[in-house]
Amino acid sequence: MKHLTSIRELDTGSAIAILDNADELGAVNSREVKKLPALRGKTVVNLFYENSTRTRISFEIAAKRLSADVINFAAATSSVSKGESLKDTAQTLEALGADAIVIRHPMSGAAQTLATKGWISGSVVNAGDGSHEHPTQALLDALTIRQIKKSGDDLAGIKVLIVGDIQHSRVARSNVLLLSLLGAEVTLAGPETLLPKTFAAMGCKISHSFEEALAEKPDVVMMLRVQRERMQGTFFPSEREYAAKWSLSGERFKMLGNQTIILHPGPMNRGFEISNEAADDPRSAVLTQVRNGLSVRMAVLYKLMAGEG
Amino acid sequence: MQVFKGVLLASGETTDITVEGSQVTKVGKTTESGLDCPGLMALPGFVDLHTHLRQPGYEASETVLSGSRSGAAGGYTALFAMANSDPVADTASVVEQVMKLGEEAGLLEVRPIGAVTKGLAGTELSALGLMANSKAKVKVFSDDGHCVHDPLVMQRALTYVKGLGAVIAQHAQEPRLTEGSQMNSGELSTELGLKGWPSVAEESIIARDALLAEQVGARLHICHLTTAGAVDVVRWAKARGIQITAEVTPHHLMLTEDLVRSYDPVYKVNPPLRRTEDTLALREGLIDGTIDIIGTDHAPHSSEKKDCEWEQAAFGMVGLEHAASVAQEVLIESGASDWKRFTEVMSSKPAEIGSLEGHGTIAEGQPANLVLLDPAASRTVTAVTHSLSHNNPFAGRELKGRVVHTVFRGKFSVKDGKVKNA
């Protein structure tokens, strides 16, 4: 395996292998000396066309813990249309010694295009492309669920509810593909305008009522942010109406079971899609998600880069 | 004098065709010797009502000359050149310039299409009458690339163009429903995270314009149908007696949205590739006469417009050199239709819609515009053709049918598969 641009590139076995490896690498992260020599002499470039300090730092630390050199290349969003082409930028970075490019891009498919067009010979990791996918986020979510639920290798029978702006969410798409690959039952919930029924074809259930979805007793509730930056025109009448129907607060929060895990890919809009009450509850695993993000990204970089040569 | 011996006509008859000067002088057996053409079909030269020749303005993608060479290689003897050049073909001087470039190339007849509105902006009518009365004698008007979406502008344009004895070719795309759209709307666009292009955006404009054409009593031509629903709307409009004609492209007959899974921009086109059930409905419509013609929508783009992210890439595909093979696949190889229908959709009907004389028939006393093709030959389509651009979604596919000779006004524009140098 050379690239990771979509969960579609994984089968159940390879997904479990990444999670297992991430668990082992997670143990390294709690050691005093946190570095492994696995990628010594290799260079990882973080090529970010969208600002995301969290994801960029996570990849940066992951690469450094494997002893790789890291270059951060922040291409302003405007340069996608006006400046140097992706092809030229990527070829320049490779000429400077990049062995892998971690790419975050506002356009769906950009990572796959970079991996398949023949512009470069190194590895490509998708760190989020448009509304398409964010595979390492799904892997860290799966790892978090597996650890807390102690479910064995996979996630068989675990019920996961993903709530919010599904239409614009790459996190939702990668999670539907990965969690169902691992045997979980995924339900998506959100307003009709942000959750077209075509999502069902990806292998999940659809709900347009948060209450009804919670009545199914999910083991995991993942709250998503409303992605205003990807919206063209109006999708719901007002923020107030959205929060009233889709926020994890009040009565809805009380509907959660004692063992229900609360996830959020961050950054959270407290008081909007998630209440303080929910975000700060012991059932919230958002910081575990962040820690697991590190080990999952180490596992992915290791898998893609350590094998060759 | 040139005699094509032993050619097969669309009717199934084997005969000889005698060409003297620029005309066909005899269709029938003759004792004169000539070029033996065993196994070759002789058909009227193809007519494309929908070509983007890119000149003036985008000569890196195509010129009238390179597009003429590509057209001749594909068996065409006439091309209608769309108006979205730079400057836009919205004045008499631009259409006359395009026609003149076509005459200089001399490989086929280039018929300029005039813009419906100034600068394709959709608000003010362009110099419709002046273009119709110019040396280019424009008979087809289109804002193709853009939809004439304002209903009042469309109504006025239909009324005015009717008075000129011409036709409007509409690019049916409701703009608000397709803002930022990238591919067919459905399960695949959802998974790929690309903004969907709903079929209703096409069908609603066709329905509206059919009713406007009925009210005004004007002729209306619809470019590139892509959906099963659009075929239904056109079928309904024809049953109602509305003067509507419709076109389908080679790519929408054979290619489907699944190709977009690769995010390879060679499959990015406006309107987008649709589902298998749509291609089947388009084929059925083409066979039963609901759809009148195959128009290539040949849309060359230089490689930098396609060697990039999907959302960044230009819309469009080339089509002139494989259109006949696609038509053969859909009508003949499928066993669903015959060479008479093939001739109608590739030649006689587009000539009729475009009020083009001297094309669309092989008859004594008519100009010798014809194509001789070998339907038994197989070939692998290559990205590199006579076009300056290589954005060919059929590259690598095996198709049947090869153009052996193309004859334009009695002279070979293509002989033994080789395009004559202009």
Ligand SMILES: [Zn+2]
């Ligand atoms: Zn068009």
Ligand SMILES: [Zn+2]
């Ligand atoms: Zn066009």
